[in-house]
Structures are given as C-alpha cells and as structure tokens.
C-alpha cells in the first residue's frame with residue numbers, strides 16, 4: 001500500500017491580512033507547482049528519500065528535513081490516542097524553491113502530514129491535523145502562522161479565525177481572477193523577514209490595516225471585486241520588506257500601470273503576485289516579469305488561478 005499527496009503553492013498574507021489570510025494557487029497550464037509526498041510500508045520505523053528539482057537545496061541530513069519532524073509529531077499524536085504507528089518509508093518530491101514566498105515548507109509539511117494521516121486511515125481530524133501543520137510551520141519560521149498551511153491543506157482563500165475550536169474558514173473569492181506569480185530565483189528567509197518587522201505599530205497604521213482587511217473580507221462576501229481589489233494593501237510588512245526584494249518597486253509599478261488590479265509580496269517574498277481579471281493582461285505582465293524581475297535560471301513566472309482543492313491524494317495504491 002502507498003499514498004501520494006500533492007500540496008499546492010500558497011500566497012501568505014495576500015498583502016492585506018498579515019498572518020491571517022492566505023490563498024492556494026495553481027498554474028493554469030497544469031504545471032504542478034507544489035511538493036509531493038509518498039508514504040509506503042517500511043521495514044524500519046522511518047526512512048526518507050528526497051528527489052525533485054529543488055532537492056539539492058534541502059538539508060543534507062534527513063533528521064533536519066521538516067518531513068522527519070512531521071513524522072515525529074504525528075507519532076506523538078497517535079501515541080496520545082493509543083493508536084499504533086506503522087513503519088513508513090517516505091519520499092519527498094521537492095518541486096518548490098525554498099525561501100521563495102510560495103509556502104515551500106508548508107507544501108512539504110501539508111503533503112507529509114496529510115499523506116501520513118491517510119496512510120493510517122485518518123486517525124486525526126481536519127482541525128487536529130491543521131494544528132500540527134501550524135506547529136511545524138512555527139518550528140521553521142520562528143512563529144506559528146497558518147496563512148500558508150491552511151490554504152495549502154484546505155484550498156481556496158482562507159481566513160484564520162482561531163476561535164471556538166476553529167482554526168481557519170474559507171472566504172468566497174472571484175472566479176475570474178488570475179494571480180501572476182513571479183519568483184525571481186533568490187532566497188529570502190521567512191524567519192529573517194519576520195525579524196525585521198517592528199514590534200509596535202502607529203495608531204494610523206492599525207486603523208488602516210483594520211479598514212483594509214475588514215473591507216476586503218466584506219467585499220469578498222458581498223461579491224464586489226473592484227472594492228476587494230482596492231483593499232489589497234499592506235501597511236504591516238511590505239513597507240519594511242521592500243528593501244529585501246531587488247526590483248520589486250519597479251515591477252509592482254509596471255504591473256499596476258499594465259492593468260493589474262493589485263500587486264504585492266507573496267508571503268515573506270521574494271515572489272510577488274499581481275492580480276488581474278483579464279487573461280491577456282495577466283500574460284503581458286507575466287512576460288515582462290520573466291524578463292525584468294526574474295534574476296536567474298531558477299526563477300519562473302506562472303499565471304495561476306485559486307486552487308480550490310488544496311492538498312490532494314494522487315496516484316495511490318491500495
């Protein structure tokens with residue numbers, strides 16, 4: 001028996017909701033922009049093999065791979081429930097660049113925990129599994145935040161409510177929005193990009209943040225796309241992180257002049273997203289970003305749609 005799970009890329013924050021809003025995205029050309037994890041029966045308690053385009057960027061020791069930590073916390077939770085852990089042989093296909101702002105660690109975490117859970121016939125429910133995913137993301141980035149793992153696992157646009165035993169709920173979005181994702185090919189560490197943020201904010205920024213986030217969620221629920229797009233503004237992180245992203249200011253200005261409805265940093269960067277409601281505009285912006293924002297052979301640009309599915313079981317054998 002083996003189970004394979006694919007977990008998609010995600011946009012943390014979506015500019016307007018620092019740490020509390022995130023969106024899962026997939027390229028419209030069918031490219032699988034995310035990690036895959038396969039869990040098979042093993043002959044020892046745990047074994048990990050890594051492959052894929054970005055395998056060389058992973059820590060050399062399996063014990064330092066987040067997939068190993070996922071297995072450890074999964075074992076801990078099964079132990080609490082008195083359920084036997086099966087010996088597993090895991091394979092990580094690492095397709096996501098690390099430190100990209102596309103939720104790369106979230107992809108590995110979500111694919112690993114979802115696959116482990118399915119392999120054991122779902123002993124953990126959705127909320128228990130998502131809580132573990134948040135714990136693992138916190139382990140890597142220095143602070144628990146669900147804005148990558150929740151959309152990556154559940155799909156769509158997710159808002160972190162973290163109340164009444166609920167971690168995240170989905171927010172309706174707009175069918176005709178295209179998300180142009182441009183990864184320049186350089187690395188920005190999430191932990192470092194968090195460490196440069198101020199510990200306190202001015203009252204006017206707090207008020208603006210509340211207006212933008214409340215306005216965005218309201219506009220999504222009342223299906224006002226123009227208003228929703230206008231509310232995609234970041235006063236919490238972008239002003240402080242811009243300096244980490246060479247060419248970002250110019251690229252955002254180009255995208256907005258070329259007809260993007262909004263443009264911002266994806267997660268902690270360096271990937272930027274540009275939102276369009278016209279495919280021709282999205283493709284024009286994508287071509288420009290490929291020429292001017294991408295810095296090396298590892299960079300790429302994809303025109304995406306919201307991925308409403310989140311992590312998905314693919315190609316399993318029973």
Ligand SMILES: Nc1ncnc2c1ncn2[C@@H]1O[C@H](COP(=O)(O)OP(=O)(O)OP(=O)(O)O)[C@@H](O)[C@H]1O
Pocket residue numbers: 057058059064065066067092097098099100101102103104105106108140141148188189190191267268269
């Ligand atoms: N399977 C894995 N996938 C990604 N990173 C991993 C994995 N295992 C261990 N790591 C380590 O976790 C850290 C991830 O760093 P960081 O949080 O900046 O990247 P990220 O998750 O790719 O960022 P982002 O969410 O912005 O895409 C790196 O130090 C990396 O070596």
Ligand SMILES: N[C@@H](CCO)C(=O)O
Pocket residue numbers: 012013018019020101102103145147148190193194237266267268269
């Ligand atoms: N909300 C997180 C996302 C990291 O991808 C941050 O901006 O630090």
